[in-house]
């Protein structure tokens with residue numbers, strides 16, 4: 001007889017450094033013994049991991065909400081990536097664990113831009129023991145000021161600036177920095193967009209149309225409500241330069 005009770009499955013590897021344990025994401029801590037924002041630490045197979053809090057990270061929330069394989073939202077390990085609107089570095093710290101690992105053993109590079117000096121202070125502090133993390137004090141719209149840090153196009157670009165004009169800003173940044181077939185992730189805060197009076201669903205549909213017309217394939221539009229209300233994360237592939 002079947003018995004009916006499901007067996008507890010072990011954690012699923014999303015990469016060699018990111019685990020999904022039931023409904024919780026964990027990244028292997030690149031700086032063992034330390035936390036970045038008070039997150040829990042736990043050992044899996046003898047290696048220390050940090051819990052990735054989906055209420056504090058839209059990328060983490062999107063990975064738990066996606067209908068696809070959550071690993072598809074992550075960049076390849078050991079590659080160069082661009083993150084616009086790094087904030088205090090919550091998501092950046094987990095991305096670092098994945099892209100670079102301890103002492104950057106994976107050889108990645110994570111360029112993160114933010115225009116708030118207080119965020120840069122925290123990111124710069126984080127970078128002291130995370131080689132390969134490159135904090136930039138700058139405006140995500142002013143590519144010429146910091147674009148020299150990215151001599152080659154990247155395969156993964158994330159934007160979370162929560163400011164008006166965020167879709168155009170994302171499209172421009174992708175055209176300049178993202179390679180053809182590269183993956184772009186746009187975290188969109190509805191309240192930051194011009195309000196047409198037609199409601200949030202129409203606004204989100206309009207954004208999707210804008211991305212299609214700009215030459216992207218929209219892989220998924222991920223609803224983040226519950227983790228981050230009035231937010232959606234668009235996962236796109238860049239089809240043409």
Ligand SMILES: C[S@@+](CC[C@H](N)C(=O)[O-])C[C@H]1O[C@@H](n2cnc3c(N)ncnc32)[C@H](O)[C@@H]1O
Pocket residue numbers: 056057058059084085086087088089090091092113114115116119138139140141160161162163
């Ligand atoms: C919602 S927070 C980012 C949170 C972060 N992505 C995370 O998950 O941990 C938005 C950030 O975008 C930054 N920002 C807003 N406009 C920007 C711009 N034009 N260029 C660069 N950063 C910008 C703000 O300073 C703020 O730190």
